[in-house]
Amino acid sequence: MVLLGPPGAGKGTQAARISDRLAVPAISTGDIFRANVAEQTELGRRAQRYMDAGEYVPDEVTNAMVRDRLGQSDATGGFLLDGYPRTADQVAELDGMLADAGQRLDAVVEITADTDEVVTRLLRRAAEQGRPDDTEVVIRRRLEVYAEQTAPLADLYAERDLLVQVDGIGEVDEVTDRIMTALEPRLG
Numbered sequence: 276m277v278l279l280g281p282p283g284a285g286k287g288t289q290a291a292r293i294s295d296r297l298a299v300p301a302i303s304t305g306d307i308f309r310a311n312v313a314e315q316t317e318l319g320r321r322a323q324r325y326m327d328a329g330e331y332v333p334d335e336v337t338n339a340m341v342r343d344r345l346g347q348s349d350a351t352g353g354f355l356l357d358g359y360p361r362t363a364d365q366v367a368e369l370d371g372m373l374a375d376a377g378q379r380l381d382a383v384v385e386i387t388a389d390t391d392e393v394v395t396r397l398l399r400r401a402a403e404q405g406r407p408d409d410t411e412v413v414i415r416r417r418l419e420v421y422a423e424q425t426a427p428l429a430d431l432y433a434e435r436d437l438l439v440q441v442d443g444i445g446e447v448d449e450v451t452d453r454i455m456t457a458l459e460p461r462l463g
């Protein structure tokens with residue numbers, strides 16, 4: 276399955292919980308990029324300037340990384356993607372990867388939250404975790420890029436009858452329960 280939602284909607288937090296409950300790995304492209312930046316790998320060097328500016332890392336870089344990750348043995352029985360796909364090109368690439376592996380998506384969960392709420396949460400996370408892309412200017416840019424390039428993907432998955440929308444406002448446990456309840460009929 277795929278988790279969609281603006282920065283600050285709680286995707287990472289919920290991905291970890293849903294991954295536990297469903298016993299499938301949570302694969303976060305943002306986490307993989309951050310680990311590569313920290314280790315100063317070639318991938319990290321290519322990604323960092325985009326991340327620092329709140330822009331998307333180019334599709335060819337991101338797609339190759341995800342293809343590699345989904346090819347690892349722990350992903351054969353299913354996985355939860357957090358933060359991928361984020362562009363129409365990535366959707367097409369993911370379709371290709373799934374077809375090659377004989378897999379299909381069960382659901383795309385969109386966690387919704389309004390802009391004021393996500394900005395407040397991201398500024399709080401900035402104070403707590405010091406993520407370099409959590410400054411107010413970069414947060415605004417990340418939200419703009421999300422609105423332009425990623426929000427439209429919800430319609431695309433709705434047309435495929437895969438979209439489940441869940442209100443991301445509320446206690447963490449409450450949101451997890453909403454997601455699990457919404458997923459139940461789809462996971463069989």
Ligand code: AMP
Nearest residue numbers: 304305325326330331332337358359361
């Ligand atoms: P996240 O932790 O999901 O908010 O991602 C942090 C940053 O990593 C984003 O602002 C992008 O610069 C980059 N990133 C993560 N996932 C993707 C993706 N699917 N496509 C392009 N860039 C990404």
